[in-house]
Amino acid sequence: xxxxxxxxxxxxxxxxxxxxxxxxxxxxxxxxxxxxxxxxxxxxxxxxxxxxxxxxxxxxxxxxxxxxxxxxxxxxxxxxxxxxxxxxxxxxxxxxxxxxxxxxxxxxxxxxxxxxxxxxxxxxxxxxxxxxxxxxxxxxxxxxxxxxxxxxxxxxxxxxxxxxxxxxxxxxxxxxxxxxxxxxxxxxxxxxxxxxxxxxxxxxxxxxxxxxxxxxxxxxxxxxxxxxxxxxxxxxxxxxxxxxxxxxxxxxxxxxxxxxxxxxxxxxxxxxxxxxxxxxxxxxxxxxxxxxxx
Numbered sequence: 001x002x003x004x005x006x007x008x009x010x011x012x013x014x015x016x017x018x019x020x021x022x023x024x025x026x027x028x029x030x031x032x033x034x035x036x037x038x039x040x041x042x043x044x045x046x047x048x049x050x051x052x053x054x055x056x057x058x059x060x061x062x063x064x065x066x067x068x069x070x071x072x073x074x075x076x077x078x079x080x081x082x083x084x085x086x087x088x089x090x091x092x093x094x095x096x097x098x099x100x101x102x103x104x105x106x107x108x109x110x111x112x113x114x115x116x117x118x119x120x121x122x123x124x125x126x127x128x129x130x131x132x133x134x135x136x137x138x139x140x141x142x143x144x145x146x147x148x149x150x151x152x153x154x155x156x157x158x159x160x161x162x163x164x165x166x167x168x169x170x171x172x173x174x175x176x177x178x179x180x181x182x183x184x185x186x187x188x189x190x191x192x193x194x195x196x197x198x199x200x201x202x203x204x205x206x207x208x209x210x211x212x213x214x215x216x217x218x219x220x221x222x223x224x225x226x227x228x229x230x231x232x233x234x235x236x237x238x239x240x241x242x243x244x245x246x247x248x249x250x251x252x253x254x255x256x257x258x259x260x261x262x263x264x265x266x267x268x269x270x271x272x273x274x275x276x277x278x279x280x281x282x283x284x285x286x287x288x289x290x291x292x293x294x
Contacts, residue, residue, distance in 0.1 A: 018260035025253035088128030097248035150238035
């Protein structure tokens, strides 16, 4: 009977776990829907910034001798120092979501080191901070709480420190890495080279008749727009990462719930078998005792 009690206790424990994972799946699903809506609205704004940036840059390329110039567009032959800004979650229980980002960052570090480029790591999210700190990497900057609750001002402040170092010549590039949302069941790693800005992306753009700028003002407007472009890319990456995190957690909890269900079924079969064996043993003992009394 002790064995039956152990199995029954296990069944109760697994059922409680199943209730927890099912609840977490429902919570993640609800959060994903809200975050997905925010991501869609943010994507429209991002597209508008990119379009306006391309049009102004195309206008400068067309009317200015030598085209676009400036620190934002300078590409050194060898990058001495590069900032890798990466985003992970503050919490776990989301499958391989955090691992994929960490794996990508580690591979990038190896590639840059082969080229002789020094890498400065800037982390957003507790899981990434904990991993690289444990591995002995020095983090140039880090923040906890921003990946779980994206805020435009905090995101702009965080990325602006890298931009300032870039403009001062302390670093030669800024790369943004995060695990992004593709659809309800898929996430994909996204690597964005924020700085220097690739001018080839403006080559196909045509100046818009709706945008009219004085020659002296065009570069000032472009610089201001570039700052907004970088800040919003950082903010959008946080939203995109959060949506992907909820999606990954929803899948992980769904898989855990199904596994718990299968385990309960398996333990129930074991319980019924043990119960049948116990009953059979008791019947044999009763029959044997009756035979002995004859």
